[in-house]
Amino acid sequence: MTTPLADVASSDATLRAFLHGLPGVDRVGADQRAAMLGTRSVKATAKAEAVDLAIRMVDLTTLEGADTPGKVRAMCAKAVHPDPSDPSVPKVAAVCVYPDLVALAVDALAGSGVKVASVATAFPSGRSSLDVKVADTALAVAAGADEIDMVIDRGAFLSGDYAKVFEEIAAIKAACARPGDGHDAHLKVILETGELATYDNVRRASWLAMLAGADFIKTSTGKVQPAATPPVTLIMLEAVRDFLAATGRKVGVKPAGGIRTTKDAIKMLVLVNETVGEGWLDPDWFRLGASTLLNDLLMQRQKMATGRYAGPDYFTLD
């Protein structure tokens, strides 16, 4: 790295030079390392702990056009008591909804400790003007969202207009501020890795987002396949590790989309532990964006508690 990090964003040219100066990703090596770490066997008490940790890391998500206030209320109730028959099940980290439903979720979760996250910035495509994106974010922040999940402009990124992406992220970061109470909303930046085409782009987008002020980098919207694959998560974790070493600032990671089973979730936790270490094995620094994963985690938990395989009939649908 020839340019000091503080000056990287001073011009489009320095930003481009920095991002293209990042070492390339060995695709085969990344795939193999992620696959190899996926073969780790986590059993018995370690598995019980991993399942509870994964539950605490879940961002319980509903991002459908058909979301109703009733559905969001039901999901909030589930976030606080994932399994009503078992009070020892921990709460999830957050619920994630569209901006217009934030106020409802904040109301439903008041005092529970579960955070409210909101997607913003013309989610999921991000195809709108900066003004609209900022207004979208401001709506969610004003409604009381603790976390904002923004999408980057993949079109600008892929055409090489890194400065535009950088400025957008910085503008949204500014919109997340709450000058009054000093409690700013956390900014998660969605890279939508399924549309970035190469692992090199994933690494560049991760650095770009972190340089622009992201508190979290998130793989996907969940609307594009492939979503949170293990190799992509691995590359983002490496970027976060290297960013901490370079700047001293710690950034969180959130794989989202396509994580449906306990096995997938535990593979992610193994990736975290082996890449960035235990410091990230905490809901403050690692999240799992999912909607159906929670039920599978609960079924595994029940299986370990009762000794018989659990059935989905005994859990809520969403």
Next chain:
Amino acid sequence: MTDAEQPGTARADEAPSGRRSSAQGRAEKPGAGKRRIEDAGKAGPGGRSQESARLAARLAVRKTYKLYIGGAFPRSESGRSYAVASSEGEFLANASKASRKDARDAVVAARKAFGGWSGATAYNRGQILYRIAEMLESRRAQFAAELADTGAERPGEVVDAAVDRLVWYAGWSDKIASVAGAANPVAGPYLNLSSPEPTGVVAVVAPDEPLLGLVSVIAPVIVTGNTCVVVASERAPLPSITLAEVLATSDLPGGVVNVLTGSVKELAPWLAAHMDVNAVDLTGVADADLAAECERAAAENLKRVLRPSVPDWSADPGVRRMTAFLETKTVWHPTGV
């Protein structure tokens, strides 16, 4: 179809004394080929010997008996297998020894298949059962040879009976609703209809009667729209996997029937306790203590349990095996006043 086309009879020709004495199965493969060559040498002078030598010079291509889960033939997740012997105690093949995780995967596959299969029309299900009978008939000689190894007395007749049993159940698909359901006379202005509905995923422990018994427990479960996980006979599992090959080529959607081979004692309690299984058929559980344990486990989520006394498989089965896995749904529909 001539006898020469039948895989079973062809094999009997190629190694007159070899089939029983030569070891079979994957584990024995390298050695087994050699032994067959020696057998051929012993067969004596003349054209017959040359023919045998020519056949024996080929490498033996033996079937690996695997599980049948979700329309595919995977090995056991555990990697285990067990040796299967003929009724005379000779080694036949290694069969997969399913673990509880294979049982779990099979239940997932059966649950996934349930929506489509129970939603298919009765007519369609009947056609597919009839198709299974056709496929079974076309493999008659192969089944007869496998049944002979298990010690069946008149294997050809057993295969015939199994085909007939499938055809018999196939005919029931669009008739059972009329027999088990009813238009009920009620005291009010309602049209009141009861109709039998499939109960869901059924775990079946198949009896020790390799083909006729197996067909007689699978057909009544699936003809009404249930899906099933079958634990095959522990002593004679090979015909059940060959039957799975028939099922896989009969337009039966994957996952409607899943076949596990292995220890009944190990698998049955897990299936009986599984909260996503709706009914259990304990026909093949010979051990009374194990059956009682399974019944207790099944009570946890109120599974339907069928535990008949040892049935006579050649007798007319009646509708009892079908109705055991049906639940009656009654609809009250107001009529115009």
